[in-house]
Amino acid sequence: MPHPVAIAPSILSADFAHLANEVAQVAQGGADLLHVDVMDGRFVPNLTIGAPVVASLAKATQLPLDCHLMVHEPDHLLQDFAKAGAKRLSVHIEACRHLHRTVQRIRSLGVSPGVAVNPHTSFSMVEPILREVDFVLVMSVNPGFGGQSFITAVLDKIRAIDDWRCEHRPALRIQIDGGITTETIGAARKAGVDWFVAGSAVFGKQDRAAAIAALRAAAG
Numbered sequence: 001m002p003h004p005v006a007i008a009p010s011i012l013s014a015d016f017a018h019l020a021n022e023v024a025q026v027a028q029g030g031a032d033l034l035h036v037d038v039m040d041g042r043f044v045p046n047l048t049i050g051a052p053v054v055a056s057l058a059k060a061t062q063l064p065l066d067c068h069l070m071v072h073e074p075d076h077l078l079q080d081f082a083k084a085g086a087k088r089l090s091v092h093i094e095a096c097r098h099l100h101r102t103v104q105r106i107r108s109l110g111v112s113p114g115v116a117v118n119p120h121t122s123f124s125m126v127e128p129i130l131r132e133v134d135f136v137l138v139m140s141v142n143p144g145f146g147g148q149s150f151i152t153a154v155l156d157k158i159r160a161i162d163d164w165r166c167e168h169r170p171a172l173r174i175q176i177d178g179g180i181t182t183e184t185i186g187a188a189r190k191a192g193v194d195w196f197v198a199g200s201a202v203f204g205k206q207d208r209a210a211a212i213a214a215l216r217a218a219a220g
Ligand code: DX5
Pocket: 010, 011, 012, 013, 035, 037, 068, 141, 142, 143, 144, 145, 146, 147, 148, 177, 178, 179, 180, 197, 198, 199, 200, 201
C-alpha cells in the first residue's frame, strides 16, 4: 500500500563549495525533500557535516530537510539538529542503545522521527520500533559513501515492512537510500518504497531536473 513517490536528492554528491546553487537546482528541478547525510567518522568511516550547515541550508531553501544521522549514540546532537531546522531525523538502529527513548526525544523536539537500518539488519530487529516512527530508512548500501552498488537482498525486507504496515500502520513511510538509479528504482517501488534518496543519480548529472524526472518516470 505505497504512498506517493518522493525524490530526496542527497547533498553528499553535491559540490559543497557551491551548496546553495546546487540545492536551488534540485528544488527547481522538482525534488520533494533534501537529504542531508551526517557522518561521524565512527559509526561510519567517513566524516561530513553537522548542524551549522543544516542551519545555513534551512535559510537557503524551502525544501524539507531530511537529516540522516550516521552517528554512534546520536542523542547529544538531536536538539542542535532540531534547532537548526531539520524536519525529519533518522537514527540508526545499530547506533542507538535505547532506541525508543531516542525516537521519543526526536518527536518531543517537534521533528518527525525515522529509524535507519543497515542492509544486514533483519525485519525482526526493526519490527519493535515500527509503531514509534514516522518512517523507516532502509539502507540499500552499507552507509558511509555515495556511488555504491544497490544491494538487491534488501527488497525482501522492504516487502516485509510493507506487509506489516498494511496490517498495522498504513501511515508509515518507507524510504530507501543507496544505489538508487533509473535501473534500480522500479524494483524498489514495486517492493513498497515511497521515498527515494538519490545522490550520484542526481548530483552526478549535469541536468538535475532531467535526472529527477527520469527517476520519477522509472519509479512508475
Ligand atoms: C550513504 C548515504 C547516502 C548516499 C547515497 O551512506 O546515506 O544518502 O548519499 O548515495 P548514492 O545515491 O550515490 O548511492
